[in-house]
Amino acid sequence: MVLRLAVVCALSCLVLAGCASKSPSDLKSAKTAFVPVDRQSILDRDYREETDKPPFSAFGNSKRGRSFGSLSGRTLKVSSVSDIRLRDKEVVLTFDDGPIPGKTDRVLATLKRYGVKATFLMVGQMARNYPATAAKVVKQGHSIGGHTYNHSNLAQVGSSRAFTDISTGNTAVTRATGKPIGFFRFPYLADTASLRREVTARGMIILDADIDSKDYFKLSPATLAANTMAKIRAKRKGIILMHDIHGRTAAMLPLLLSKLKAGGYKVVALQYHRAWAPKTLVSANSSETKSRQM
Numbered sequence: 001m002v003l004r005l006a007v008v009c010a011l012s013c014l015v016l017a018g019c020a021s022k023s024p025s026d027l028k029s030a031k032t033a034f035v036p037v038d039r040q041s042i043l044d045r046d047y048r049e050e051t052d053k054p055p056f057s058a059f060g061n062s063k064r065g066r067s068f069g070s071l072s073g074r075t076l077k078v079s080s081v082s083d084i085r086l087r088d089k090e091v092v093l094t095f096d097d098g099p100i101p102g103k104t105d106r107v108l109a110t111l112k113r114y115g116v117k118a119t120f121l122m123v124g125q126m127a128r129n130y131p132a133t134a135a136k137v138v139k140q141g142h143s144i145g146g147h148t149y150n151h152s153n154l155a156q157v158g159s160s161r162a163f164t165d166i167s168t169g170n171t172a173v174t175r176a177t178g179k180p181i182g183f184f185r186f187p188y189l190a191d192t193a194s195l196r197r198e199v200t201a202r203g204m205i206i207l208d209a210d211i212d213s214k215d216y217f218k219l220s221p222a223t224l225a226a227n228t229m230a231k232i233r234a235k236r237k238g239i240i241l242m243h244d245i246h247g248r249t250a251a252m253l254p255l256l257l258s259k260l261k262a263g264g265y266k267v268v269a270l271q272y273h274r275a276w277a278p279k280t281l282v283s284a285n286s287s288e289t290k291s292r293q294m
């Protein structure tokens with residue numbers, strides 16, 4: 001499962017490498033870090049959606065303007081991973097690797113139209129490049145998390161470099177959004193027991209995912225939504241992994257949300273909740289001793 005989901009982020013990183021001004025060496029590194037998949041078969045930079053139209057009006061799915069408010073479920077105040085306990089037919093929406101103007105904007109518009117909140121796991125480099133888009137995510141009431149500065153594979157770089165990358169990424173996201181980092185997702189979901197302990201000790205909550213939308217494949221939005229919905233029906237609940245850097249993800253989101261609503265599912269919002277400030281704990285200058293004292 002971990003390996004399979006790791007592929008998701010690996011593929012997304014390839015796209016990220018193309019849209020986040022990575023150097024050729026970085027791109028080479030990203031390409032060699034994971035499975036030898038035909039790159040042309042997965043990159044979507046030339047992909048053009050033909051069905052990028054929401055299925056409904058801006059205010060409802062009928063001429064009477066029925067509200068989408070009922071799709072919105074509980075808001076979980078999360079102080080630890082154990083607080084994320086989903087009930088039957090509850091899902092959490094997560095978007096990795098952004099933000100990026102245009103695609104993230106379209107995702108935000110859909111979430112707003114359906115009245116639901118998501119969690120965006122931002123890459124620091126992307127937040128630095130597109131601070132206005134990052135800030136817009138927070139302004140619209142979504143929760144955010146870190147995803148390192150440049151989407152490196154933390155399990156391969158050693159603890160010191162790993163935490164430099166985490167901290168630099170978090171700082172960039174915080175600088176763009178004005179919000180401290182509460183949640184964290186490992187790029188490629190590539191973790192180790194030691195890294196997980198250390199990330200947790202620094203006040204972050206590791207957000208794993210258990211429903212893979214596979215939005216890194218060049219499938220139609222309708223197929224992506226149908227495939228994702230099939231997995232949700234099988235598991236009946238879970239944290240859905242998506243990527244707001246893909247145009248097809250933005251295109252399929254209205255389809256997915258309409259299916260969730262029709263199926264009686266609820267979208268649960270995650271709200272990081274802790275008495276002490278993780279921003280201080282994950283700063284580059286924080287010492288281990290200082291972290292634990294706080």
Ligand SMILES: [Zn+2]
Pocket residue numbers: 009010012013096097147151187188
């Ligand atoms: Zn990722």
